[in-house]
Amino acid sequence: MAHERSPPPEIRSPDERGAAEDAAEAEEEEEVFDDAFDIPHKNAPPERLRRWRQAALVLNASRRFRYTLDLKKEEEKEIIRRKIRSHAQVIRAAFLFKEAGQKDIREAYSGINVATASRSFPIELEKLTTLNRDHDSVLLQEVGGVKGLSALLKSNLEKGVSPNEDELLQRRDVYGENTYPRKKRKSILLFIFEACQDLTLVILMVAAAISLTLGMTTEGVDEGWYDGGSIFLAVFLVILVTAISDYRQSLQFRHLNEEKQNIQVEVVRGGKRFGASIFDLVVGDVVPLKIGDQVPADGVLISGHSLAIDESSMTGESKIVHKDQKAPFLMSGCKVADGYGSMLVTGVGTNTEWGQLMANLSEDNGEETPLQVRLNGVATFIGLVGLSVAGAVLIVLWIRYFTGHTENPDGTTQFVAGTTGVKTGFMGAIRILTIAVTIVVVAVPEGLPLAVTLTLAYSMKKMMRDKALVRRLSSCETMGSATTICSDKTGTLTLNKMTVVEAYFAGTKLDPCTDVSQMSDSAASLIIEGIAQNTTGTVFLPEDGGAAELTGSPTEKAILSWGLKIGMDFHDVRTKSLVIHVFPFNSEKKRGAVAVQSDDDVHIHWKGAAEIVLSSCKSWLSVDGSVQPMSAEKHDEYKKSIENMAMNSLRCVAFAYCTCDIEMIPKEDIANWKLPEDDLTLLGIVGIKDPCRPGVRDAVRLCTTAGVKVRMVTGDNIETAKAIALECGILDANGVISEPVVIEGKVFREMSESARGDAADKIIVMGRSSPNDKLLLVQALKRKGHVVAVTGDGTNDAPALHEADIGLSMGISGTEVAKESSDIIILDDDFTSVVKVVRWGRSVYANIQKFIQFQLTVNVAALVINVVAAVSSGDVPLNAVELLWVNLIMDTLGALALATEPPTDNLMKRNPVGRRHGTSCNKYHVEKLALYQVAILLIFDFAGVRVLRLQNESRYNSERIKNTFIFNTFVFCQIFNEFNARKPEEKNVFKGVTKNHLFMGIIGITTVFQILIIQFLGKFFKTVRLDWRLWLVSVAIGLVSWPLAYLGKFIPVPVRPLQDYFKPRCCRRPSRRGARAKRNTEANASRPYFGH
DSSP: OBOOOOOOOOOOOHHHHHHHHHHHHHHHOOEEOSOTTOOOSSSOOHHHHHHHHHHSOOSOHHHHTTTSOOHHHHHHHHHHHHHHHHHHHHHHHHHHTOOGGGSOIIIIITOBOGGGTTSSOSBOHHHHHHHHHHTOHHHHHHTTHHHHHHHHTTOBTTTBBOOOHHHHHHHHHHHOOSOOOOOOOOOHHHHHHHHTTOHHHHHHHHHHHHHHHHHHHHHOHHHHTHHHHHHHHHHHHHHHHHHHHHHHHHHHHHHHHHHHHOOEEEEEETTEEEEEEGGGOOTTOEEEEETTOBOOSEEEEEEEEEEEEEOHHHHSOOOEEEOSSSSOEEOTTOEEEEEEEEEEEEEOGGGSHHHHHHHHTOOOOOOOOHHHHHHHHHHHHHHHHHHHHHHHHHHHHHHHHHTTOOBOTTSOBSOOTTTSOHHHHHHHHHHHHHHHHHHHHHHSOTHHHHHHHHHHHHHHHHHHHTTEEESSTHHHHHHTTOOEEEEOSTTTTBOOOOEEEEEEETTEEOSSTTOOTTSOHHHHHHHHHHHHHSOSOEEEOOTTOOOOEEESOHHHHHHHHHHHHTTOOHHHHHHHSEEEEEEEEETTTTEEEEEEEETTEEEEEEEEEHHHHHHTEEEEEOTTSOEEEOOHHHHHHHHHHHHHHHHTTEEEEEEEEEEEOGGGSOSSOGGGOOOBOSSEEEEEEEEEEOOBOTTHHHHHHHHHHTTOEEEEEOSSOHHHHHHHHHHHTSSOTTSOOSTTTEEEHHHHHTSOHHHHHHHHTTOOEEESOOHHHHHHHHHHHHHTTOOEEEEEOSGGGHHHHHHSSEEEEETTTOOHHHHHHOSEEETTOOHHHHHHHHHHHHHHHHHHHHHHHHHHHHHHHHHHHHHHHHHHHSSOSSOHHHHHHHHHIIIIIHHHHHTTOOOOGGGGGSOOOTTTOOOOOGGGOHHHHHHHHHHHHHHHHHHHHHHTTOTTSOHHHHHHHHHHHHHHHHHHHHHHHHHHHHSTTOSOTTTTGGGOHHHHHHHHHHHHHHHHHHHHOHHHHTOOOOOHHHHHHHHHHHHTHHHHHHHHTTSOOOOOOGGGGTOOOOEEOOOSSHHHHHHHHHHHHTSOOOOO
C-alpha cells in the first residue's frame, strides 16, 4: 500500500492561539459568575481581567498593577503586529507585479558595488536587507543563487563561516547583531515616585505639611516641627523600604525574561556543528533546521527535505508553507512544522521583520495570577471594612473633639468653643484626620496581592537554580495543586545517554554487538548505507585525528556511534549515493525513510520502532547477502528477540530496505512521492540502552507520599516502558500489571469517551502512544477532576502541553514549539527537577497563607483597639507615626520575611489541593491570636494606669507611659507572632529558623528599631522611655503568643473559607451543555480559599 504521509501539525502563534481560545471561551461560557475576583489559571479573556481591576479597591494603582497585564498596551501591541504584517504582505504583493528587466541587475538587484568590492564583503547591508524583505527570487538568481550569495558573504555552504572571533566581530560590525533594542530598566527613583502615589500616603503628607506649618507658627521652629516632621519621616521610611523591595523584584523578573528569550540553536562553523545562543548568530552562518525549531534569523534555504514552515507569527495566517529551491526564503521567528534542512543566514536583528516586531514589543507587561486576583478580592473586602471603620473613627473623634469631650493627657479639655483659637482647633482636627487616614493605611492590606508577586519572584529565582525556568507565573501556583504527572520516559526518567548494547542482523545475534565479521560485504554495506543516509545526525572528524564528534538526537548518536564501530566511513558513504527524497521520522508512524540513488540502483531505507517495521517486512537479509522470505517461524523469532530486548529496558530500532526501479521515481513533483513501505526486507534490529536517572526512584516515591500520581506516557515499546516503570518505581512489581494499568496508545485511542474516562484513572503506563493519545489522556484526567501536569519535548506534544493545567517542556531535548506551548521549562530534562517544581508550587501557597495569617492578625487587632478606644475615650492609643511603623512591619517587612520561606519536606507529606477542595487557613487561628492581643491591650488602655501601678505619676506622664507601653507590647506581639506564622500547621515553629537568614535579619532589624524608637526617638513617635520592668512585661505578653498558638493547633476548627462570608453567590444560567457545566463546576471548586 502506498505510504500516506500525515500532514504536518498546525502550529499556531501564541497570539493566534489566544484569540481562538478567547472566542471559544466566549462561545462556550455557560455560567456567569458574579464574583469578579475569580479568573481561570490559563488563557483568561480580557473581559474577565478588566472586570476584577474595576472591582478592586486600590490605593496605589501604579504599584498594585505593575506586575499585571497592561490591557491597553496589549491592544497597542496587536495594532503594531498588524501594521508590520500588513507592511510585509503589501511589499511582497507589489513585487510580484514587477518585471525583472526594469532595473540595472548589477547595481540594484545584486547589490554588488564595484567601488566597494575590495572591502571585506562585496554585498552591502542595504541591498541584503532589500533581498530579505522583498523575497525576490530573480535577485537571488542574479547573484548566482545560494552558492553565489554565500561567496559574496565569504561563507561555505557545508562548513559555514570561520569560528575566528575577529571575523565574527567584523561580520557583526558590517551586518549587525542578532539582537534588538530593549527598553531601559526603571531606576530606583522611578520606584520611589510610584510608591509616593499611594493615596493615603499623599493625604498623610498633605496633613503633615499643614501640621508642620501650623506647628512651627504656633510653637516655634525648635519644637513645632516634631509633629509634622515625624509623620514625614515615617512616610519617607515606608516609601523607601517599599521602593527598594519593588526594585529588587523588578531585577529578578528582568533577569528571568532575558533567560526566556535566550534560545539555543545549532550552527555550523569551520565544518563543526555545535550549540550557540540565538544572539550569537551572524550573517553568513549556516544553521541546520529540524521540526519544532524556530527560524533564528532571516535566510535562504541551502537544502532541505519536506521542509514546511509555519509563518503565522509573521503573516498572521495559519498556513503551512513548503520551502524548496523555488521558494527558498525563510523569515526569522517562524517555526519549522515538518521536515529538516539547512539555511544561510542573510539578515539578523532589527534588519529582519521579526527584529522590528520584537523591538516594538520588547517590554514585558507582566501577568496576573488567579491567587493574586483572589487576594485582590480579599484586600478589597478588608479595605472596605477598614475604610468604614476609619470613617466612623474620624466622625466620632471630630464630634467628641468639637463638643468638648476630648481631654489632654493632663486632664484639660482640648477644644472649648469660643475660647480655643482657630489655629489650635484646626491643628486638633488635622491630628484626628491623620489618625483616621493612618488607620486606612493599616486596614487596607495593599501588600496582600503584592506578596504573591514577591513570593513568585523569589520562587522563580530559586527554581532557576533547581533547573526550572518559569514561563507563566500562574503555573507556579497551579503546580502546587497537581494531582498527577504524565511524564515522558526518554530523557526525563532516563539519562538520554544511549548506547547500542545488542544487535540482531542477518538472522543472528551479534556477539559482541559490533562484530560483523561473519556478514558478507554486500550485507554490511547495505546496513552502513542505511545508517549513514537515513539520519538527521552528523559525524565530525577533527583534523588532528581526535575522537569523532556526533550531533543529532541521542538515538541518532547511539546508532551513528555503533555504525562507526562496525566500520562506517560516514562522509565516504554519503558521497557515494545521492539522496533523492526523504520521509522524516514521524511520531505517529514511528518511523522514517530515505530514498538514495547510486549508479543505476535506488534503495529505500526505513528505520523506526522495531515491531512496526517488522510488520512491514516480507523478507530478511541473510549473512551471505541473499534475501530470504519471512516465514512465520522467522517472524516469531525476530518478535521474540524484540520482546527479550524490551524486557531488558532496551529501546528497539529496526532497519529495513527495499529496491525501487528508476522508472517508478516521478520526474516532477517528487516532493509528493509516497515511498513504498510494505514489501520491505529486514536488515536487522538494535537494542539501545538508556539507563534510568539516579534519584528518579526516590523522586517517584516522594510524589506518591505527596499524593501525586506519576504516570509514564511514552512512544516506546510497551515491554520497554513496563521494564523502565518497574525500575523507576512507577509500577509496583507486586501489583496488577495488565490493562488498563499498562495499556497501548492504540487501545486507549479506540475506546469510547466514557470508557476512556473510566480507564484514565487506572492507567499508570501507556506505551506506543502518539502525541494525540497523550492529549486524550490529559482531557480524560481533567474531566475526572485531576490537576494535570504533563511533560513533553516534541512539536506534536504542543496540544497536550497547552491543554494540561501545567505544561512542562524539556530544555535540552525540547523543540521551540514545545517550549512556547509550555508553562515551565525543565532545563536539565530531569524528573527530579519536576518534583522540585511541585515543592516550590506548594511553597507559594504555604508562604501566602503564612503572610495572610500574620497580616490579618495585625489588621483585626489594630482596627478593634483603635475603634473601641476612639468611641469610648475620644483618643487612640496608637498615633499616626506608630501606626505607620506597624504598617511597615506588617506589610513590606512581613512579606519579605514570610513570603520568602524556602519549601520544607513537610509540604510533600500533605495531599495536593486538587480541583475539589479549597486551601483554607482555618487552622491558623487568626481570631484567637487577634482576640488575645485586643483583650490584653484594651485592658491596658482602660486600666493601664492601675495595672502598671502608675498612680504616683502625673496624669500627663502616666498616659504617655501607658500609651508607649501599649505600642511597645503591640509591636512585640507581632514580632513573636511572625514566628507562629512561619509554621502555621506545625507545632515546632522554630525548626530551620536559623537557616532563613532573611527572616532572622528582619526580626533583628525590627527589634533593634523598636528599641531605638522607644529609648531614643520619643519626640518623633510621641513615646517615653520605659523602665526594665515594663520592657519585660511587654516582651512577656508578646511571648505568650507562642504557647497560645501551640495550644490552638490542638483545637478543631470548622472548615469554612473566609471568602464564604463575603463572596457573592454565583448566578448561573442553565447550562446548554452538561459536560461544559461540569467542567466549570470543577474549575470553580478548584480555586483555593483563604479562610480564617
